[in-house]
Amino acid sequence: xxxxxxxxxxxxxxxxxxxxxxxxxxxxxxxxxxxxxxxxxxxxxxxxxxxxxxxxxxxxxxxxxxxxxxxxxxxxxxxxxxxxxxxxxxxxxxxxxxxxxxxxxxxxxxxxxxxxxxxxxxxxxxxxxxxxxxxxxxxxxxxxxxxxxxxxxxxxxxxxxxxxxxxxxxxxxxxxxxxxxxxxxxxxxxxxxxxxxxxxxxxxxxxxxxxxxxxxxxxxxxxxxxxxxxxxxxxxxxxxxxxxxxxxxxxxxxxxxxxxxxxxxxxxxxxxxxxxxxxxxxxxxxxxxxxxxxxxxxxxxxxxxxxxxxxxxxxxxxxxxxxxxxxxxxxx
Amino acid sequence: xxxxxxxxxxxxxxxxxxxxxxxxxxxxxxxxxxxxxxxxxxxxxxxxxxxxxxxxxxxxxxxxxxxxxxxxxxxxxxxxxxxxxxxxxxxxxxxxxxxxxxxxxxxxxxxxxxxxxxxxxxxxxxxxxxxxxxxxxxxxxxxxxxxxxxxxxxxxxxxxxxxxxxxxxxxxxxxxxxxxxxxxxxxxxxxxxxxxxxxxxxxxxxxxxxxxxxxxxxxxxxxxxxxxxxxxxxxxxxxxxxxxxxxxxxxxxxxxxxxxxxxxxxxxxxxxxxxxxxxxxxxxxxxxxxxxxxxxxxxxxxxxxxxxxxxxxxxxxxxxxxxxxxxxxxxxxxxxxxxxxxxxxxxxxxxxxxxxxxxxxxxxxxxxxxxxxxxxxxxxxxxxxxxxxxxxxxxxxxxxxxxxxxxxxxxxxxxxxxxxxxxxxxxxxxxxxxxxxxxxxxxxxxxxxxxxxxxxxxxxxxxxxxxxxxxxxxxxxxxxxxxxxxxxxxxxxxxx
Numbered sequence: 001x002x003x004x005x006x007x008x009x010x011x012x013x014x015x016x017x018x019x020x021x022x023x024x025x026x027x028x029x030x031x032x033x034x035x036x037x038x039x040x041x042x043x044x045x046x047x048x049x050x051x052x053x054x055x056x057x058x059x060x061x062x063x064x065x066x067x068x069x070x071x072x073x074x075x076x077x078x079x080x081x082x083x084x085x086x087x088x089x090x091x092x093x094x095x096x097x098x099x100x101x102x103x104x105x106x107x108x109x110x111x112x113x114x115x116x117x118x119x120x121x122x123x124x125x126x127x128x129x130x131x132x133x134x135x136x137x138x139x140x141x142x143x144x145x146x147x148x149x150x151x152x153x154x155x156x157x158x159x160x161x162x163x164x165x166x167x168x169x170x171x172x173x174x175x176x177x178x179x180x181x182x183x184x185x186x187x188x189x190x191x192x193x194x195x196x197x198x199x200x201x202x203x204x205x206x207x208x209x210x211x212x213x214x215x216x217x218x219x220x221x222x223x224x225x226x227x228x229x230x231x232x233x234x235x236x237x238x239x240x241x242x243x244x245x246x247x248x249x250x251x252x253x254x255x256x257x258x259x260x261x262x263x264x265x266x267x268x269x270x271x272x273x274x275x276x277x278x279x280x281x282x283x284x285x286x287x288x289x290x291x292x293x294x295x296x297x298x299x300x301x302x303x304x305x306x307x308x309x310x311x312x313x314x315x316x317x318x319x320x321x322x323x324x325x326x327x328x329x330x331x332x
Numbered sequence: 333x334x335x336x337x338x339x340x341x342x343x344x345x346x347x348x349x350x351x352x353x354x355x356x357x358x359x360x361x362x363x364x365x366x367x368x369x370x371x372x373x374x375x376x377x378x379x380x381x382x383x384x385x386x387x388x389x390x391x392x393x394x395x396x397x398x399x400x401x402x403x404x405x406x407x408x409x410x411x412x413x414x415x416x417x418x419x420x421x422x423x424x425x426x427x428x429x430x431x432x433x434x435x436x437x438x439x440x441x442x443x444x445x446x447x448x449x450x451x452x453x454x455x456x457x458x459x460x461x462x463x464x465x466x467x468x469x470x471x472x473x474x475x476x477x478x479x480x481x482x483x484x485x486x487x488x489x490x491x492x493x494x495x496x497x498x499x500x501x502x503x504x505x506x507x508x509x510x511x512x513x514x515x516x517x518x519x520x521x522x523x524x525x526x527x528x529x530x531x532x533x534x535x536x537x538x539x540x541x542x543x544x545x546x547x548x549x550x551x552x553x554x555x556x557x558x559x560x561x562x563x564x565x566x567x568x569x570x571x572x573x574x575x576x577x578x579x580x581x582x583x584x585x586x587x588x589x590x591x592x593x594x595x596x597x598x599x600x601x602x603x604x605x606x607x608x609x610x611x612x613x614x615x616x617x618x619x620x621x622x623x624x625x626x627x628x629x630x631x632x633x634x635x636x637x638x639x640x641x642x643x644x645x646x647x648x649x650x651x652x653x654x655x656x657x658x659x660x661x662x663x664x665x666x667x668x669x670x671x672x673x674x675x676x677x678x679x680x681x682x683x684x685x686x687x688x689x690x691x692x693x694x695x696x697x698x699x700x701x702x703x704x705x706x707x708x709x710x711x712x713x714x715x716x717x718x719x720x721x722x723x724x725x726x727x728x729x730x731x732x733x734x735x736x737x738x739x740x741x742x743x744x745x746x747x748x749x750x751x752x753x754x755x756x757x758x759x760x761x762x763x764x765x766x767x768x769x770x771x772x773x774x775x776x777x778x779x780x781x782x783x784x785x786x787x788x789x790x791x792x793x794x795x796x797x798x799x800x801x802x803x804x805x806x807x808x809x810x811x812x813x814x815x816x817x818x819x820x821x822x823x824x825x826x827x828x
Contacts (some may be wrong), residue, residue: 009585141648189696191691197686200675207634207672208656208687208740 011262015277019284026288037166044156044306046283047171048073048246050276051230053183053254053261054175055223057275059119060258061186062219063199064112067123069227070250071130072104074232074243078083078137080151081144081241092148094232101228102221104130109220113213127251134243144241155236171233178226183272194220199267254301257282259310266319280305334359334525335494340389342375342549349375350549353389357525362516364528364557365534367546368569369620369703369785374527376546377498380527381413382406392761394493409494416502418483422472427452429471430485460518464511473643475589477508484515491752496527497521501535502621513539531619533562533824545569566824570816572789590645590779593631597639600626601803604640608748608779614808616783616793617819622800624783625667627677628750631781632664633657644747658687663746665737665755667783674739676726679709680718683736687744710739715765730815733763738766742773749773750781755789767793787816799823 027033052069059066084090104126111122112173135141154174158167169281186192193220199214206212227250234246260278263270289299335357342350350372367373378384380391382403391399396408420429427448428435436444436451449467456462465478474482480500487495497516501509516526516539530539536543537557545553545568553568591608600623608614616624629635631642633651640646650658657664666672674683684707685692692702702818704721711718714735718728725736734756741749754770755763770793774780784790790797797805797814799822806822 188698188700190693190698191696193682193686193689193698196678197682199676200677201671203672204675205686207632207654207664207666209655210686211653212657264677268675321727 012274012277013269015261015274016279017066019281022281022284022288026284029288030291035211036164038287038291040158040166040169040172042280042283042287043172044169046279046288047169047175048230048233049250049253049257049282050175050222050279051178051226051233053279054179054252054272055226056254056258057182057261057263057270057272058186058195058219059223060199060255060263060265061199061267061270062195062215063202064119064219065106065123065255066108066220066223067120067251067255068104068108068126068130069223069230069254070247071127071134072224072227073231073234073247073250074134075104075130075137076100076228077235077247078134078144078241078243080232080235081146083138084146084148084151084235086143088148090148090154092234093151094154094229097232097235098225098228101231102225105220105222105224105227106217108224109216112220113216120192123284132242138241140245141243143238145239145240145242146235147239151236152239153236154218155161155233155238171237171282174229178229179272179276186272189214191218196268199269201268229330249303252307253282256303256307256310259314260306262314262316265311276308333357334394335390337388338392340376340379340391341387341388342379342384344428346697348549350379350386352549353546353549355544355551355554356410358526359526360525361542362520362522362528362540364540364543364673365546366529366531366533366536366543366565366569368531368787370548371546371569372497372549373546375531375549377413380496383800385797390767392820393672407490410491411496412487412490412492412494413441413498414483414487414500415482417476418479418496420471420474420479420482422470424471426465426467426471426474426482426777428467429482430489432486451489455485459488459515459522461485461515463737475508477511478503480512481515484519492524494525494527494736498529499531500528501530501532509535514732531824533565536565537562541580550818552684562824566817566820588645591644591781592643592646594643595640596627596630596637598626598630598635598637598641601630601636604805606702606798606805608781610777610779611774612795613774613780613782615790615795615797616781616800616825617785617787617797618712618788618800620785622801622823623803625752626803628664628666628752628781628783629656632662639672656806658746661747661789662750663687663741663744663748663750664750665741665754667756669733669737674725674733677724679722680711680716680728680736681721684711684739684743687740696742704796706743707739710742711736712737713742714769715762735762735766738769741795742769746778748779748781750783752783753785754782755784755786787819790814790819801825 030037052073056066056069076097079100080093083096084093108123108126111117111126112119121126138144142168154170157170159170161167188193194210195217197208198210202212227313231247235241238246258270258275259265260281261274263268286299337353337355340350340353340823346402353372353376355363365373365376375384379386382401382405385400385693389399390397393409393411396409396410398406401409405782421432430452431448431535436442436447452467461481465481484495504512520526528536530536540557541567543555543557543560544551545565547569588610588611589607594605596604604627618624624636630637633653633656642651643649644660644662649656651657651660670676681703685703688706689698692698692706707721716732716735716739718732725733738754755766771782782793791814795811797819797820798807798808801823
């Protein structure tokens, strides 16, 4: 047990407890919830938000913010669909989708680093602009239909199917793979540790030789690329390149997940593990609310409340730590 | 007597800032207060203005006791501190800046602009400031001297009796300083008491009637300007028994030059050239604001160098960012550890290793064991008290935090280490340990540039001392020739 707690981290323990309570509550209301099919559905639904939230974790830990992720996903979705329909190459479509995302992330970092625009404002601006581009590249501004079984496999395919077991969603496996890599990068590489340093204190990080401009370049490009990948999965699942539907509001969900997962608004703290748990929590919540027939309008209100709650908990923890620190200073 | 300060004592945890300070200021008199960094000038001013509360003693203003006044009460009693950089709101005009926070209003709450303008105009005429600034000018267009006028107008409006100036000329040009002196003389003629805090002795000689000298929180002299001279004042400021609570270092001389700065120019500096040899500690003395920290940051690539060259071990390096500096084997432990040195929310080991991450990794992947191996010896050697290597630095005590910054650069083993106030806010025991370490590093051949405001530390640790003033440096003073007096003399610009 102790090893388990060590592994997930004490901060994440409250998330797990919240998840267990919620699962318990929902399960008493509806039997279908515990069916393999529903659980795998939750996994499938996690993928899109999850991919974006992983990138967002890096951004927020570096004391930045990226509001444009949903719009980037929209662009990537359309771009991928256009490539697949016009050139018939799924591989090309996927690469172009991800590439589009990375490029847009680079644009964000250039605005932030060279034009010295605050990340919130910079990505709020591109949030609007990129969405506009998504509609512009879609002929007539309408969704681009794409019927390709190989592409569809990425979105709603299942593997390890056998009798009585519907199979694990491919999209979910992609998320798991990305999360494992991201976790490793954040915990064990020079790049990852530098993200924590620059988020904790940019001046001290620069004086220790970390090039903040270069770091932002990579961080926003990765966030963009993962948003692009999320957009590709939206295309694959809906069999169409969607300029708006399916990618709107993703920024809110991803940001909520990152803060709920224990990241600090001021930067320097946060883990991929925590974010992923929070994404699972959010996906379960929304799945439960759907099963219980709660209207989407209420769900929107609930999501907003959750974001406030997540940040408020972080601030409360910070205040508590500061109090402890003050007491320690007094006792010395 | 207008203003009477009697037997004031003030301690902070572990430090006695003021012990038994007494001074008097008469109506129509300018009294200068001088002293080295840390002599207690600012503490005294803050007690007078009500920012700090005194432990013992009495202060009375015009017969009224104000010993325990809050900032507002001190103001209402007629004391006003004009700060080094007056608070001016940039986007509103002079009149509103004078009245900020207490606009006069018509009944019904509408601001009475005509009344405001009338009062300000009247003050300007009465004190002869007419023509020195335009009432409609916006705050951001004011020169530093004009900002001081606005601050003084604020005080005069409230019927001030004593005005204290804290280093008012540090941001002024010579011409503006002259204007300020005219202004001070006008106030004096009007019967106000003036306190003038500065470390520019020639100004003190020019403007004041009397000088009170502080040293280590005590008054060492209270002299009429007409009966003294700059050299005597310096003697009173310095006259301490030089206790060597530093460390006696053997003379080490090695021929190889590690750092060579040639004709360096920047926003703050003009034509600075000096050398530091391997195994040598060069102390940088000077007053706060002389440009020492800025010099360190220019060398380290944090601030822009506009001219000149920097060579490390005979090889010219084009240092434009701290990253370049680290690559050139330079380390820099900044003065403000919380703001510039540490990542408070991260662990001790991360903070120790962050400057050498790439050396501790293979293809970008950090080796945990290498991190511990390179950090642990220094954490132990510096006796950093931490519950574990993973503990957040923000949760350690101040002295231990400072040691973490040092540990980072010890682990990085640079050729040149720049230390800015290495023992600031460190207790005595830890200080001795830090001195021993610095000495040890020098013995092993590291070149050390040590900026310090502590005279005993500079005198005992440095092989040579360079004194800075207004962005220029003195010739290096050899250890055997270095005395507190010749350092202070150059730093103040007296007797050179």
